[in-house]
Amino acid sequence: MKRVKPLRRAKAGARKKKSPASVSTSQARANFAGALGAAQAKNAILGFERYGKPIAALVPVDAVRMLAGEAVERATQAEITAAAQQFVQAMLGAAPAPAKAPPKKKPALKRKRKSLGKGV
Numbered sequence: 001m002k003r004v005k006p007l008r009r010a011k012a013g014a015r016k017k018k019s020p021a022s023v024s025t026s027q028a029r030a031n032f033a034g035a036l037g038a039a040q041a042k043n044a045i046l047g048f049e050r051y052g053k054p055i056a057a058l059v060p061v062d063a064v065r066m067l068a069g070e071a072v073e074r075a076t077q078a079e080i081t082a083a084a085q086q087f088v089q090a091m092l093g094a095a096p097a098p099a100k101a102p103p104k105k106k107p108a109l110k111r112k113r114k115s116l117g118k119g120v
Contacts, residue, residue, distance in 0.1 A: 021046060023047075040061075045057055054091045059084075062077075066080060
């Protein structure tokens with residue numbers, strides 16, 4: 001008879017491990033105050049997942065200022081940029097590929113009708 005514990009450990013190791021940069025939406029609801037504190041104090045970026053797919057991110061206000069083109073301290077800017085790069089690697093794997101244009105449709109071929117002759 002096989003032991004169950006080694007099988008359970010193997011399955012647990014094979015499961016996808018969440019990065020510390022993401023939480024499920026239900027966990028976020030329960031611990032939202034802590035997530036806000038982390039984003040504010042540590043300039044951390046926290047991702048939210050639903051059914052295992054990333055859907056949103058909580059970012060510090062300085063990150064939004066950077067996107068808007070406002071001046072932010074260089075040290076803060078470096079922290080946020082590093083956190084954003086780590087977030088993309090952990091949550092998304094890599095930068096998404098640019099969208100391709102849909103292929104052009106070929107014109108439909110028109111068929112000539114054969115005449116069956118006059119009257120039956």
